[in-house]
Amino acid sequence: MKRGKKLYAGKANTLYEVLSDDGSVEEYVLEMESTDRISAGDGERTDVVKGKGYANNLVSTLLFKLFEEAGVPTHFISEGTTPSSKFVKKADMIPLEVIGRNYTAGSFCRRYGVDEGIELDPMLLELTYKCDASHDPLITEHAAVALGIIDGETLENIVDYTYIINDVATDFFDELGLTLIDFKVEFGFDRATGEFMLADEFSQDTCRLHDAEGNSVDKDIFRRGDSNGEVSSTYQKMVDMLEAMNK
Numbered sequence: 001m002k003r004g005k006k007l008y009a010g011k012a013n014t015l016y017e018v019l020s021d022d023g024s025v026e027e028y029v030l031e032m033e034s035t036d037r038i039s040a041g042d043g044e045r046t047d048v049v050k051g052k053g054y055a056n057n058l059v060s061t062l063l064f065k066l067f068e069e070a071g072v073p074t075h076f077i078s079e080g081t082t083p084s085s086k087f088v089k090k091a092d093m094i095p096l097e098v099i100g101r102n103y104t105a106g107s108f109c110r111r112y113g114v115d116e117g118i119e120l121d122p123m124l125l126e127l128t129y130k131c132d133a134s135h136d137p138l139i140t141e142h143a144a145v146a147l148g149i150i151d152g153e154t155l156e157n158i159v160d161y162t163y164i165i166n167d168v169a170t171d172f173f174d175e176l177g178l179t180l181i182d183f184k185v186e187f188g189f190d191r192a193t194g195e196f197m198l199a200d201e202f203s204q205d206t207c208r209l210h211d212a213e214g215n216s217v218d219k220d221i222f223r224r225g226d227s228n229g230e231v232s233s234t235y236q237k238m239v240d241m242l243e244a245m246n247k
């Protein structure tokens, strides 16, 4: 498979058309490139962080393979044409962000006025509705079904698979000496088969990770305004840790 024309450039990832060996367009496959673009505050602050795309693609690819092994259907097909990309099954995305929280942080603390770092066991699941005009509001499970965003069976799949994803990712990062604080995942339906699957990514852009001293090893470094060099070395730290573990 070869890379075709650019279809969509998001805040952090770019999606490309894919061509088969005879040059025809693969209808049901995309190439997803993790880029060095970074943004915070609904895209208000942006920068370019050297090595981020490579680090994110590396960790996301490793995790998606483990999710598959644990029985979670995913969009991952194979490594892509660059070290920062992968071929994925084209999805009709569900417009929900599914957030799993093992410890309080971020918007959860702001919303409820609670301290950071309180353990949430079992993992707490939240949904936000991807709707730019309303700034991605929190949405209850019942509202998501009532509004026809998802049906009851899809809701069950989202909940069941997100708990498995949390278990797999928690163990994976635990081996690196990192605690998975929270994360965001997105699901969709395989355009070719209609199958429900995990899509998008699981990376330092989309989760919070703390080392043994409580230091962030994720995008929070950028959110709080650290220098470009510090942000870059935070992403590089993940690559170094994975290499040290022969991952």
Ligand code: ADP
Pocket (backbone or CB within 6 Å): 009, 010, 011, 012, 013, 014, 015, 030, 075, 088, 089, 090, 091, 092, 093, 186, 188, 199, 200, 201
């Ligand atoms: P954003 O669109 O919020 O700026 P990204 O930069 O991460 O986010 O862009 C990636 C886009 O690709 C997201 O909108 C995501 O929903 C979408 N996406 C992820 N996986 C797939 C897939 N398998 N098929 C189609 N779209 C996907």
Ligand code: UDP
Pocket (backbone or CB within 6 Å): 097, 099, 105, 106, 107, 108, 182, 183, 184, 205, 206, 207, 208, 219
């Ligand atoms: N997250 C994300 N994309 C978003 C919003 C949140 O990947 O658009 C991730 C974020 O990195 C964190 C988790 O979801 O790991 C929970 O984020 P939170 O709701 O606390 O929001 P934030 O504090 O980032 O505004």
